Amino acid sequence: MKPRGWRKFLDTLRMRLSMPLLGKELTETAARRRTYILRVVYAVLLFLIFWFTMPRGMFYGSNGGANMGYRLLGFGRQLFEQLTIIQVFGVLLFQPALMCARITQEKERDSLVLLLLTKLRPWEIVLQKYLGGLIPMLSFLLLGLPLAGVAYAFGGVESHVLVQNISGLLLLSLQVGAIALLCSAWCRTTVSALISSYVVGLTFYLGPPLLGQLLWSIRRAFNPSLGYDHEAAQYRFLLIPQAAIEFCTRSRPHSYWVLAPSILSIFVLLLLTRLFLVRRAFLPPFDLLPRVFRWVDRFMKWANRFVGGVVLYRDGGSLPVDEPIFWRETQRRVLGKPHYLFRLLCFLEIPTVLLCILVVLGDSSSSGNLSVTAFILGALAMFTLSATAANSIVSERVGQTLEVLLTTPLKATQIIRQKERALRRLEWILAVPLITIFASRAFLMGGEYSRRYKDWIPYLTFSTLSVIIYLPMITWLSLWIGLRVRTRFQAILTALGTLSAWMALAPVLTVMIENNSERHSRWGLLVSPVGLPALNEFDTLPNVGDFNSPWPAIITNVVLYTIIALFIRWTLFRDAERCLRR
Amino acid sequence: MSDLPPDPAQPLVVVDNLHVTYGKTHAVRGLSFSIGRGEIFGFIGPNGAGKTSTIKVLATLLKPTSGRVSVSGFDVAQFPAAVRLKIGYMPDFFGVYDDLTASEYLQFFAAAYHIPVSSRPALIRDVLALTDLTDKHDAPVDGLSRGMKQRLSLSRVLLHDPELLLLDEPASGLDPRARIEMRELLKELQSMGKTIIVSSHILHELAQFCSHIGIIEAGQMVANGSLNDIYHALSLRRTIHLQLVNATPELLAAIRALPDVASVEEQPDRLAVQLTENQTAPEELLAALIGLGAKVRMFQPDAMDMETAFMKLTEGKVA
Numbered sequence: 001m002k003p004r005g006w007r008k009f010l011d012t013l014r015m016r017l018s019m020p021l022l023g024k025e026l027t028e029t030a031a032r033r034r035t036y037i038l039r040v041v042y043a044v045l046l047f048l049i050f051w052f053t054m055p056r057g058m059f060y061g062s063n064g065g066a067n068m069g070y071r072l073l074g075f076g077r078q079l080f081e082q083l084t085i086i087q088v089f090g091v092l093l094f095q096p097a098l099m100c101a102r103i104t105q106e107k108e109r110d111s112l113v114l115l116l117l118t119k120l121r122p123w124e125i126v127l128q129k130y131l132g133g134l135i136p137m138l139s140f141l142l143l144g145l146p147l148a149g150v151a152y153a154f155g156g157v158e159s160h161v162l163v164q165n166i167s168g169l170l171l172l173s174l175q176v177g178a179i180a181l182l183c184s185a186w187c188r189t190t191v192s193a194l195i196s197s198y199v200v201g202l203t204f205y206l207g208p209p210l211l212g213q214l215l216w217s218i219r220r221a222f223n224p225s226l227g228y229d230h231e232a233a234q235y236r237f238l239l240i241p242q243a244a245i246e247f248c249t250r251s252r253p254h255s256y257w258v259l260a261p262s263i264l265s266i267f268v269l270l271l272l273t274r275l276f277l278v279r280r281a282f283l284p285p286f287d288l289l290p291r292v293f294r295w296v297d298r299f300m301k302w303a304n305r306f307v308g309g310v311v312l313y314r315d316g317g318s319l320p321v322d323e324p325i326f327w328r329e330t331q332r333r334v335l336g337k338p339h340y341l342f343r344l345l346c347f348l349e350i351p352t353v354l355l356c357i358l359v360v361l362g363d364s365s366s367s368g369n370l371s372v373t374a375f376i377l378g379a380l381a382m383f384t385l386s387a388t389a390a391n392s393i394v395s396e397r398v399g400q401t402l403e404v405l406l407t408t409p410l411k412a413t414q415i416i417r418q419k420e421r422a423l424r425r426l427e428w429i430l431a432v433p434l435i436t437i438f439a440s441r442a443f444l445m446g447g448e449y450s451r452r453y454k455d456w457i458p459y460l461t462f463s464t465l466s467v468i469i470y471l472p473m474i475t476w477l478s479l480w481i482g483l484r485v486r487t488r489f490q491a492i493l494t495a496l497g498t499l500s501a502w503m504a505l506a507p508v509l510t511v512m513i514e515n516n517s518e519r520h521s522r523w524g525l526l527v528s529p530v531g532l533p534a535l536n537e538f539d540t541l542p543n544v545g546d547f548n549s550p551w552p553a554i555i556t557n558v559v560l561y562t563i564i565a566l567f568i569r570w571t572l573f574r575d576a577e578r579c580l581r582r
Numbered sequence: 583m584s585d586l587p588p589d590p591a592q593p594l595v596v597v598d599n600l601h602v603t604y605g606k607t608h609a610v611r612g613l614s615f616s617i618g619r620g621e622i623f624g625f626i627g628p629n630g631a632g633k634t635s636t637i638k639v640l641a642t643l644l645k646p647t648s649g650r651v652s653v654s655g656f657d658v659a660q661f662p663a664a665v666r667l668k669i670g671y672m673p674d675f676f677g678v679y680d681d682l683t684a685s686e687y688l689q690f691f692a693a694a695y696h697i698p699v700s701s702r703p704a705l706i707r708d709v710l711a712l713t714d715l716t717d718k719h720d721a722p723v724d725g726l727s728r729g730m731k732q733r734l735s736l737s738r739v740l741l742h743d744p745e746l747l748l749l750d751e752p753a754s755g756l757d758p759r760a761r762i763e764m765r766e767l768l769k770e771l772q773s774m775g776k777t778i779i780v781s782s783h784i785l786h787e788l789a790q791f792c793s794h795i796g797i798i799e800a801g802q803m804v805a806n807g808s809l810n811d812i813y814h815a816l817s818l819r820r821t822i823h824l825q826l827v828n829a830t831p832e833l834l835a836a837i838r839a840l841p842d843v844a845s846v847e848e849q850p851d852r853l854a855v856q857l858t859e860n861q862t863a864p865e866e867l868l869a870a871l872i873g874l875g876a877k878v879r880m881f882q883p884d885a886m887d888m889e890t891a892f893m894k895l896t897e898g899k900v901a
Contacts, residue, residue: 319686319689320689320690320692320693321693321699322693322696323693324689324690324691324693324694325694327690327693328679328681328682328690332679332681332682332686333681399679399680400673400675400676400677401677401678401679403638403641403643403671403673403677404671404673404677404735404738405694406642406643407641407642407643407666407669407670407671408666408691408694408695409663409666409667409694409695409696410694411663581643581644581645
């Protein structure tokens with residue numbers, strides 16, 4: 001190559017490596033206040049969870065004193081692995097949120113087209129965006145360094161364990177980041193990218209194991225003598241870097257090829273991101289939920305021909321009388337229209353009832369399935385209500401209709417009250433399947449199989465009251481968060497994050513309390529709304545305190561959370577005027 | 583207070599030493615002006631001058647940091663509910679619900695303004711007719727053009743028959759036809775006796791229908807009064823465009839020699855005659871031209887040169 005060609009090549013290389021987009025991304029990230037708030041939240045959570053989940057046995061012993069130092073030696077590996085598990089959950093929770101807005105934000109600001117018109121190639125855009133989302137996550141992971149140091153000091157952390165865990169974390173971060181970036185390239189809005197990132201991530205990691213289990217169950221149905229192949233089952237988890245590393249270090253040493261699926265998946269995801277970056281750069285506005293319901297409408301209309309054209313509810317025609325916001329929320333919004341809500345109820349309730357019938361008529365020992373279903377439905381209810389309520393006010397801000405509303409004689413409190421009233425219908429719909437499950441479980445408890453035939457009354461009372469108190473509480477809290485933030489993304493992320501953290505206190509506290517034999521310590525579970533209801537599900541509510549009866553715990557929890565819920569509601573209306581008129 | 587009939591002699595809007603701050607930013611600094619009933623007040627200023635902040639204070643959306651602002655005698659900070667019944671606010675964006683039809687949108691706001699159900703259909707028919715949207719009665723808002731959405735917003739503003747219309751950049755982003763339609767609509771509203779405060783960047787359009795102009799920069803009023811007052815104060819010249827059939831050099835020299843004619847510029851298809859400070863009225867110039875034997879094919883007094891006034895008064899500072 002001639003000197004001139006070399007110079008040109010070096011100039012081009014220098015230009016490519018200058019990474020202007022990455023520089024812009026990092027500058028923007030550094031300028032945002034929420035970067036630092038998130039980092040502090042992550043650090044606090046990491047340190048707290050690490051402390052709470054530390055094995056208590058480390059510090060308890062008969063001798064104490066000088067022996068203590070010797071006894072602690074070797075606990076380091078356990079601590080380090082614990083830290084890695086916490087960081088894995090950190091990556092799974094935080095990386096999608098840090099990455100999913102990278103491309104959608106450009107689409108929302110109409111600046112993606114400008115980027116595509118520059119000399120930056122699509123690959124460069126993808127990679128710089130990718131790095132822009134990975135670097136903040138790496139800074140989060142580095143927060144675990146002091147704790148890793150503590151673990152190392154206790155001894156037992158061998159160098160290969162260090163390498164395995166760190167490389168597993170890095171691979172996971174790269175993979176989750178690639179999933180979120182792909183969703184960002186696919187979706188039009190940051191909110192849909194955020195939700196898709198978690199849904200696609202769940203499908204990506206849990207899909208293969210569940211599919212494998214399903215296929216095995218089908219094969220077993222045809223061949224009852226078929227045994228469970230544990231080694232084959234491990235292959236279903238190979239997309240998860242941690243599982244792959246575990247497999248190639250413990251089950252099949254030196255079989256490093258098992259890392260190929262997780263590494264390859266990153267390249268495939270980035271390739272797809274590159275593909276969709278240009279193809280889906282100019283998307284028209286698209287709302288999935290209304291489209292799904294319209295499709296269901298068309299199907300129902302078609303199906304209705306076969307039953308003689310029965311009309312239970314006629315849409316349209318109604319006009320607002322004196323509560324315009326309530327009217328619009330219940331007549332024009334997808335999750336407010338009566339017939340759509342009825343369809344949602346059928347969608348949730350029919351499988352729930354079928355499951356309950358199967359459990360009630362079948363083996364009563366499988367009632368644990370009802371608790372799992374209650375947990376899933378509860379999480380779904382929290383997610384749906386929280387996202388809908390948080391979006392309810394923010395959508396007025398984003399749609400630029402709030403200012404216009406505020407110049408009418410409607411007071412801010414009236415606007416909030418009408419929005420809140422409209423959400424009650426959704427609360428009822430989401431409460432019905434939960435109460436169905438609780439009633440079925442109570443029926444099982446009161447049946448002849450159970451020796452605790454009187455236990456069903458406190459169980460059902462507490463479960464039902466929890467639903468009645470918690471669903472409005474979630475609505476009020478999410479509405480309050482919606483009042484205080486400006487964008488949909490912030491509103492939904494903050495509402496879901498706050499509620500998830502509050503609920504997640506329960507398992508953390510449970511682990512902490514497990515190491516403490518005192519029954520009084522179980523009162524600590526009151527800190528989380530699902531703490532005592534979870535004990536109720538596991539039939540261990542009478543073990544709280546010295547009462548040997550579940551009623552004191554039930555009454556305390558109900559009174560406490562009624563007060564908290566009413567306080568949130570009071571705060572919501574108190575802040576309405578001030579926050580809406582900012 | 584609200585039972586007393588309004589005094590027509592009193593100004594409808596009084597802004598006295600208004601200050602608005604956002605954190606450390608001083609958006610409006612001691613603004614004072616008043617607007618009489620039936621006037622159209624054009625609010626002009628560069629971006630970030632404090633126009634929207636002032637309009638938002640009048641719309642009760644923003645509390646003044648200090649100073650007194652009243653509409654129809656009601657202090658906006660003390661009696662916001664009473665003020666809201668007197669005003670109609672149209673922001674610089676549409677503020678429309680895309681999931682409603684045009685009539686549902688108006689029904690929605692009629693309910694918000696507590697207008698009796700029985701009178702709503704006729705009222706909605708009237709405002710849609712006034713804004714020329716009758717045939718869009720059942721059209722989804724989502725499918726309306728930008729200009730139509732803006733007119734629908736104006737229909738919404740008129741529902742409760744307010745005395746004062748606060749229009750923040752009503753012509754922003756509209757195509758020429760929609761802008762002209764909007765201008766004609768505002769003239770019609772003026773003829774109905776409405777008082778209008780309108781902010782705009784399209785200066786020559788404001789000059790065509792505003793009875794008063796306020797030029798604001800960096801949160802302070804730099805000029806306030808009727809157009810003529812402002813031009814006089816700035817010694818601005820009025821331009822008249824002429825087409826003469828017999829534009830001979832002698833005739834042009836005679837025109838240049840007329841009193842109050844500062845200059846005559848020969849343009850490819852016309853003459854641009856500039857009048858001096860103490861100008862004669864355009865009709866007097868026309869009479870003088872005919873007296874000189876000019877055969878006039880076109881005589882077009884230019885709208886006063888707002889852009890020159892604006893550039894002369896402002897320095898491009900923001901609050």
